[in-house]
Amino acid sequence: MSCLLKEPIKFSRLAYCSVRRISLSKAHKQEKVTFCTQEVTKDSRSQDHKPQLSNEEATTAAALQQVTTSYSDKGYALDVTERTVLGRPIYLDAQSTTPVDPRVLDAMLPYYVSQYGNPHSRTHAYGWATEEAVEKSRANVAALIGADAKEIIFTSGATESNNTAIKGVANFYKERKRHIITTQTEHKCVLDSCRHLQQNGFEVTYLPVNKEGLVNLEDLKNAIRPDTALVSVMMVNNEIGVIQPIEEIGKICREHKVFFHTDAAQAVGKVPVDVEKMHIDLMSISGHKIYGPKGIGALYVRRKPRVRLEPIINGGGQERGLRSGTLPAPLVVGMGAACEVCMEEMERDYKHVSQLGERLIRQIRSSIPHVVLNGSEIHRYPGNVNFSFAYVEGESLLMALKKVAVSSGSACTSASLEPSYVLRALGVDEDMAHTSIRFGLGRFTTEKEVDFTVELARRHVARLRDMSPLWEMVQEGIDLKSIQWTQEH
Numbered sequence: 001m002s003c004l005l006k007e008p009i010k011f012s013r014l015a016y017c018s019v020r021r022i023s024l025s026k027a028h029k030q031e032k033v034t035f036c037t038q039e040v041t042k043d044s045r046s047q048d049h050k051p052q053l054s055n056e057e058a059t060t061a062a063a064l065q066q067v068t069t070s071y072s073d074k075g076y077a078l079d080v081t082e083r084t085v086l087g088r089p090i091y092l093d094a095q096s097t098t099p100v101d102p103r104v105l106d107a108m109l110p111y112y113v114s115q116y117g118n119p120h121s122r123t124h125a126y127g128w129a130t131e132e133a134v135e136k137s138r139a140n141v142a143a144l145i146g147a148d149a150k151e152i153i154f155t156s157g158a159t160e161s162n163n164t165a166i167k168g169v170a171n172f173y174k175e176r177k178r179h180i181i182t183t184q185t186e187h188k189c190v191l192d193s194c195r196h197l198q199q200n201g202f203e204v205t206y207l208p209v210n211k212e213g214l215v216n217l218e219d220l221k222n223a224i225r226p227d228t229a230l231v232s233v234m235m236v237n238n239e240i241g242v243i244q245p246i247e248e249i250g251k252i253c254r255e256h257k258v259f260f261h262t263d264a265a266q267a268v269g270k271v272p273v274d275v276e277k278m279h280i281d282l283m284s285i286s287g288h289k290i291y292g293p294k295g296i297g298a299l300y301v302r303r304k305p306r307v308r309l310e311p312i313i314n315g316g317g318q319e320r321g322l323r324s325g326t327l328p329a330p331l332v333v334g335m336g337a338a339c340e341v342c343m344e345e346m347e348r349d350y351k352h353v354s355q356l357g358e359r360l361i362r363q364i365r366s367s368i369p370h371v372v373l374n375g376s377e378i379h380r381y382p383g384n385v386n387f388s389f390a391y392v393e394g395e396s397l398l399m400a401l402k403k404v405a406v407s408s409g410s411a412c413t414s415a416s417l418e419p420s421y422v423l424r425a426l427g428v429d430e431d432m433a434h435t436s437i438r439f440g441l442g443r444f445t446t447e448k449e450v451d452f453t454v455e456l457a458r459r460h461v462a463r464l465r466d467m468s469p470l471w472e473m474v475q476e477g478i479d480l481k482s483i484q485w486t487q488e489h
Contacts, residue, residue: 090404090449094442095238095266095384100334101291101443107337108293111330119329120318130329137336141298144339145264145283146274150303153319154327154335157297158265159189161284162232164299164323165261166193168309169230169282170202177229183207183215184425185242186234187263194232211427212376213242220252230259235267239422239438240375241384243271250279259307265289265297269342270350270381275300281307287331291443292338296331299323345443350382353441356450357382360439363454368461370474374423374436383441388428389457391471392464394435400460404453407438 091099111133117126119134135149142149155161170180182194184206194204205223207215215233224231231253235246246262253260261282267273268283269290275283280300287296301307301322315324342349364371370390389397394408408420419433428436439453465471 089402090453092439092441092445092449092453093405093407094440094445095241095289095438096407096440097288097294098291098442099444100288100293101338101341103341104292104334104337108330108334111333115329117329119327119332120316133336134327134329134332137332137339140336140339140343141285142300144273144343145268145285145300146276147300148303150320151300153299153301153322154332155297155299155323156295157288158187158263158284158286159297160323161286161297161299162187162189162261162263163193164309164312165282165284165301166190166230166232167197167312168322169259169261169307170197171310172308173229174202177227179203179205179225179228180230180232181205181207181220181223181228181258182232183209183234185209185213185237185239185422186232187238187265190232190234190263209425212379213237213240213374213422213426214376214379215244215249217245217248217252220249221256224252224256224258228256228258230261232261232263234263235273236264236271236381236384237375237422238266238384239420240386240426241266241381242375243267243379243381245379246280247278253281254279266381266384269339269346270383272346275302287335287338290338290342293331293334296328296335298335349443352443353383353445356441356445356447357385359447360385360441360450360454363451364457367454367458372428372432374426374428385439385441386436387439388423388432388436389461390432390435391468391474392435392461394437396464397435397437397457397460400464401437401453401456403456406453407440408436 111130115126115129115133117124117128117130119127119131121127122131134154138152138154139149141147141152153161153164155164166180170178178201180194180197180202182190182204191206194202194206198204207219207223209215220231231249233244233246233249236243250260259281260279261284262278262280263284264273265284265286266289268285273283281302283300285298285300287298288294299322301309309322311322311324313324316326318324318327361373364387365373368389372388372390374386374388388394398406398408419430420428420436423433423436424430437457441450
């Protein structure tokens, strides 16, 4: 692993003002300070660590500091009983995106303002220095998943990585193999890539999942044909958090000599991933899902046995000819730093979100009747909690929970009023699929935010149900399934 972070970390002004809570140097005695309503740590040896603020920043900081002086718990920008600072809601949408970790931002900033060379410029020191930072980041990404740095290709994000993997393999081997296998619950960019291939003469098998969202391994074995080029199954589902049996799937694909791709945007940095142990040939990774910047991702492409791809972007031949275009060095460095932090803190992060997830599930179930946890309760990432609230319109509940940033499903498709295709694939009926809310817990989520969210949901679910004639019938003991509804023409 190559180190991109400073030790102890010196925050930039922006990072210092925006950090929520974070442990910095472990080697020196630390003291905690409250600044700009957020709790940070600083090296107690230096009083010059705190940056000088402009008059405008100082005024804002003083105003925000005054807001939080009455709070019993230091270090939080939120009074959970009243309001959020500057009107911002609690953020519980970590599957959509995550905030940039201040340590990551601090690593990125020099590559915007001083070390701004093109990493592909080989004739001067600016390019050499930036190229070195890019390669350190590549090594960090590889170390996080147990790969070799030469197997990492930087992209603009997981969507491009998925497109490159699926279309790239299909088009390279199309003379002999024109069959792809995936599941009905994949991310939309995987499904749309497969549909694109279908329009170009490929055959695609969409495997069903059971009511817990898990693929049947026998179905996979039976679907593989001599002309199957690729199997693509996501590691952690973005809507319901279900973790597929990736190692078993990889073993089946290896035995049948079929390439195996997994969309791991919701998994890498959150759960342990080892591409060798899991028999993965291609894997998509996202930077902004692991507290890195948006606009950067990576694609793991196995070298031994070698996987061949036809690039979908042509040009200068960067990234070993698989992805042309000048690399955005600051974003690459940010992703490398984010991976470095994940390697150090994954165990702590997982324990943290597990405790919060259990707390959220327990409190919702105990305080709100007629709720269903979607997906497997055992094989799931604990930071993704997807509930359906019966007898409540999901869109109405989403609007009511305006003090909490949550989602009704995938952030890429939540603008649609159609029920979640993922929940429908699980066998959830349309009415219940319409009532689902996804709560995304992350590194910076607190117990107070979870408690506030549960209480808010309890109040608004009760209010919305009181307005529903169906809820009134349920309260009277009427079995809604026994009613024959008539339709007016």
